[in-house]
Amino acid sequence: MEFSKAERNRCKIKLALQGASGSGKTYSALLIAFGLTGDWSKIAVLDSENGSAHLYSHLGGYYVLNMASPFSPEKYVEAIKTGVEKGFQCLIIDSLSAEWNGSGGILDVHSNIPGNSFTAWAKVTPRHNAFIQSILQSDIHVIATMRSKTEYLMQEKNGKQVPEKVGLKAVQREDTEYEFTVVMELNQRHQATISKDRTGLFVNRPELILSAEIGKEIASWCSSVSVTSSCSREIPPPKEQTFEDLINACETVDALAVLYNDYPEQQAMHRDVFVRRKNQISSMILNLV
Incomplete structure (x- = not known):
């Protein structure tokens, strides 16, 4: 066994964008990806949203893998593996929600397994966990979009109360946000609030309009000077x-x-x-x- 010095330049960002339909998840993900890589040809989109990734082809020459049902976790794992082998530097999974509640996704498979619910979850949970681990362990930047459950709230606008669509809970397993380094939530004005940030880049910053500059900031953080680590000894886990x-x-x-x-x-x-x-x-x- 050999310890090595912790270096951020070994980091590949795992970022989640969540929001209601029309909040700009795909477009924002593409801009951030370009900021991360500086090369459209190094970006690939796993598109399970009926070809929505093709709508922004004017931005640059990125690649798209059109994914059709069944949206099994194994299909995503294979797509991620292929993306890494092809030499892409950033993979956009659009969207992560299809693997959870799409046709042939986890909830669909779970509901069709005979027997009690607990037994069914014991069969499908390892498949979902393997998919999440394939994201986390891939040596590539990953941006995952997630649809949010939608609700309309009354908001004041020009002195009047008008209904506005807002995204609530992401359509994925409840604790999915734990797996990502950064989680951003987009509203209908295409503004992002940061709900989780382990980089420290977005502390106390107001709502953001996502752009390639945000991707550049994250890329700089990933490749910044190595940081001192306490890896000189193994830290025992808590009992x-x-x-x-x-x-x-x-x-x-x-x-x-x-x-x-x-x-x-x-x-x-x-x-x-x-x-x-x-x-x-x-x-x-x-x-x-």
Whole structure:
């Protein structure tokens, strides 16, 4: 066994864009991808959204893989593997939601397995986990879009109350945002708010209009000077009986995400505890508003 110095220039960003239909997820993902790579020919889109990626072909010569149902996790895993082998530097998965609730996706397969729901989940969860791991372990930048469940809220505009479409919960497994380095939420004005950021690039920044410049910032962070690591000794994981206490001690969703990502071996065993604590934190924030 050999430890190596932690270097950000080995990082490949895993970024999620979520929003309601029409919020600009695909377009924004393409601009960020160009900022990350500086070369349209190094960008590929896995398009499960009925060819929406072709709508922006005027931007540059990126590549598209049209994906049709069934949207099985294995099909996505194979597409990601092929994208890496072809030498693309950034892969856009548009969208991650199809693997979850599309035809032939996880929920569809789960509902068609005979027997009780628990047994069915035991069969499909490893397939979904393998898909997520293929994203995280790929040596390539990945931008994943997720559709949000939509609701209309009354907003004041020019002195009048008008209905505005807003995106709520992302259409994917409940804890999916834990897996990404950065999570951005787009509204109908194509403005992005940052709901998770482990880079520190977007701290205290107002709503953003996403552009290639954002991609350049992230690329610079990924390739910045190496940082000193405490890898000179192995940090022992917390004991199993105290890990739940560590989860419950987290005061913010970001802190919870850091703990989740730092101890992958604890994720499956304590998934329900992570989700429960996240919901508690979200409820506390809502009560303060």
